[in-house]
Amino acid sequence: MLSEINKKQSKSKPSKIKKAKKVKDYGNDPFFIKKAEESRAFLEKNGFPKELLTKK
């Protein structure tokens, strides 16, 4: 999923923010996993704004 999104990354404006190898990947942190699961439950129950789904 992420690889597909990466292909769509904006190339128009280079970022001024430095990438830092010392910023680790927190994808496996229990807190962030729990938060993401909670968000999925909320959005599966309540849906998305139609306006955002139709915008580019």
Place this chain on the structure above:
Amino acid sequence: MNLNTYKFLASDTFLDFEFESNGPKGKVRKIVRYSPQNAGGITYFNLGFGDLNPKTGKIDDLAITNNQDREKILATIAATVLEFTQHFPDVMVYAKGSTPARTRLYQIGISANWSEIEPLLHVFGYEQNNSWQPFRKNVNYQAFLVKRK
């Protein structure tokens, strides 16, 4: 962008951001994580935010730092949203605090930085009456969804 923010760093993937709160209680490392997720076949990213516990290396979302820099922290989180959506302009970002009070803080942060946010992002809030609405100041929301214009 003229937000009064802390300087922040991004991971290689631009999914993780880190900055340091600095105030009377000392320095506290803060982490913002954009987690890819899918609901009903629709991909979005969940914004997670918390303090890094230096002893465990884990995130402590309910820590209360009291570093008297709330506005600057909220502005920094907003700045990471702008940075993240610059790299991933076609995705939606979902944000909801760990408590209603923290969700209200997001609302305050969006309102306080609205002049910087509004030209760049579509912002929707989920109202108590169970519907998504375009963001308005002084309205309480349960959650937020944003996307680049």
